[in-house]
Amino acid sequence: MAARPVCEILKYVIFHWKWEAAAGSRKDLLEGELLISIEASSSEHQANTFHYVTTIAFAESTCGDLVPKQFLKEIQLLLSGFSGKLTWPSKEASCSQDLSDLVPFQMTVEVDEKPTTLKTDCLVIKQFLHKTSVVHPKVTFHFSMKVNGVLSKETFGPGSPGVQRVCSRIHPVLGHPVALFIPDEEAHVGLPGELTLTPAAALCPCGHQLYPNQTSRLSTAFVFLYGPSGLPLTFPNQKNLLTVFDNNSYLLDWKKYHLHAVPNLNISLEEDSCLLPDVSYRIESPEQSQPQDSGTEEEVLLLFLFVDFSNGFRAQLTEAWGMQALLLTQLNSILLQNRSLVQAAVHVAVDQALGQHCGLVKAQQKLQASIPVAVSSILSIVAGSTSRSFRALCLETLQAADTQEFRMRLHRAFQQTLLHPSTCAPKNPLPEPAGPEERKDGDKSLEEPVAGSCCLGKAPRLKRCCQGEGVGRRTQADGLGEATQPPVDPKPPCPQAPGWGSPEPGWEDSLWLQVLSNLSERLGGGSGP
């Protein structure tokens, strides 16, 4: 299987990249592009086998001082058990025109595999790219696959072309890093220094996607593990080395939230383009014994665990790489030893995320509750006015034929002004924060940003929680006699191009970027980048 070597190479490239950035005391998020191109054709030598060449290319700015021969040698050492072929082609040779912009650094991995293995490899690689792009949102991963001449492409990161299926926004809460105690056995193996774990929590979908009277329940918890340099710790389909999470109460005391968690082992690479968690729990509550309202929104708790270590001095690149590679093998026992610390840190982040979510839901409810009052008041004045010109102007402005239609349009118009940009056209810009003119007017406590503007950061495309634009909105029933019902798409399909936000990361991504920047700064003093 070539997925593992490809991912290891990518990890090493990113690690090296981060290393260089840290050496220059740059703690900004990595920014750049990588291209991963797979070209597969039926093998001439073996039946029912594909010969496929994976090319990894990146610009000189990614790893400025990287020496190809040296790099190849390091990779070959890294992948000592790999039976395929690793090459560093010359500048003249390129597998596709896509690579031309990214030379001069390219390397290829050649291997013969069965078609099913090829498919799995692609899914694994894409999962890795997707997971990595979450933590490196300014890095664009261009993935292309050509099988017997048929080309398909995907992009992970900010440079996604085309119309985006807007994912649910999340409100990440970054917890405080906690120093983990490294048992003596692990320290002897080669993990010196201090290991830190920083949790981040969020609920998906955000509160703005919920309707005022809509009930919601926490149905799933997804855990994503990241190691030094923000690299995914585990691979999909990898044998689970972190058995500590099999204990459903390891991370959280679910009873505190009147919930019960059961490890969900049904995670597989069946569905393309959806991000798979490292650990998944099915959440149950006592109320679940009763039949659930079909309108109940299922929510997912997202937990991101960032593990990094710092030994107070800067180790050599190879040494640092070795330590982070070792980390996964030792992490299970370390986490076991530090259960209470981890649980306390996760609890704080989850409490904040839940509290934040609750606040958002309440804010949305307040907004929605105000609309019927405003509408009926305006209608009362318009309908009761003896001024023909005033009534006519009001009806004409909203293009209503009569007061009945006027009421409906008025309601819809108010709803429209409250619609979160993420639930309508993704190209709609978010309202600007209060500019100098408004501040000059002396508007203070009542000058609030638009409700939707606090919903920042977009979740990666997750399995089972894709929301997109398909969710319909129901207005609050208040005796109006009708409710606007946009078309409801009960099951939006996962797109082929999940993308990451809009082509120009705007204000809506800034919080997640800030979270990652803060994390990057906190972890920047480590032995690894």
Place this chain on the structure above:
Amino acid sequence: MAFTPWSSKASFFRVLDQHRVSLIKSLKEGHGEAPRKEASSSEVLAAIENIIQDIIISLSRNEAPFLKIDNRSNWENIKFEDSVGLQMIPHCTTKKIKSDSAKSAQRFALILKILSMIYKLVQSNTYATKRDIYYTDIQLFGNQKIVDNIINDISCMLKVPRRNLHILSTSKGLIAGSLSYIEEDGTKVNCTCGSTAVAVPSNIQGIRNLITNAKFLLIVEKDATFQRLLDDNFCNKLSPCIIITGKGVPDLNTRLLVKKLWDTFHLPIFTLVDADPHGIEIMCIYKYGSMSMSFEAHNLTVPTIRWLGLLPSDIKRLNVPRGTLIPLTKQDQMKLDSILKRPYITCQPFWKKEMEIMAELKMKAEIQALTFISSDYLSRVYLPNKLQFGGWI
């Protein structure tokens, strides 16, 4: 002993009459601005329709509508004029009540709700009190204060006096003395009394045929003191006079009546308040107005009001027993400091001096402290002497 009013002596009101002459002279010299013009019903309806129109136009452009209200809680928006009191500056800062903000959406909706109710009241030429408004939907409004504030906001936003919104405030004041008038519904009211008082009417604008020969109007801070004066037959002893109380911080109708009496008769008006920061503040409300109602200053303030008592300097002068004095609390001190910083204090050097005496003493005194000298000292000695010899500042 036969009852003989103090005022039977011809010389008793000499100083008061001189004071009145000087007040009228000041008026003729052109001090003071004309009160705000009353708005007609059609003007009020048109103003409300304009607001609704703007909202609908915003919605048609897919813009979240908002309401703009002058910021009355900012001292920077308040100016002081000796002849008017506290009033809003012409181009003051504003606050936006947004419809798309969780913090202000509810207030936005409630303002529209009350606007629609006002619209109906004005259209049908009926009236309601603020309490009536609140009770139409107590769950929606939450509490009376919210309704009160919104009504003030609407009055300020439409630049229309509240009475033109057809919303009446519940009166809590009392009045007694040489005054008679006819209410809008034709009821004849005679405030001349012995030991009873008349409630301040709720429709001041509607009263007519005011008749008085009073030499002065005495505003009494507290109901207890007012009742004491009634019990002591003060109105007859110092006849002709009028006494009025707002029972603490005055309601709008009490202020409007005081203003009306000044505008109609140009009576010398005096205040009798406790020698404490709260009493001084109440006196300032009558005289100069309040921040919250500064947009209606012209209709509410009587800058010619004088402070009769209880002055902090009276405490020492009259040897008020120390045991009757109360130490200033921290809140008292803060309020005193705040009043001293207000713009109108600079043109009242004597008031400032009195407040400085209070600050130095660190003590306050209620009017009731005078009863420790003698039970009827207030009505028998203190007030008659003050009025006869010009003991006001």
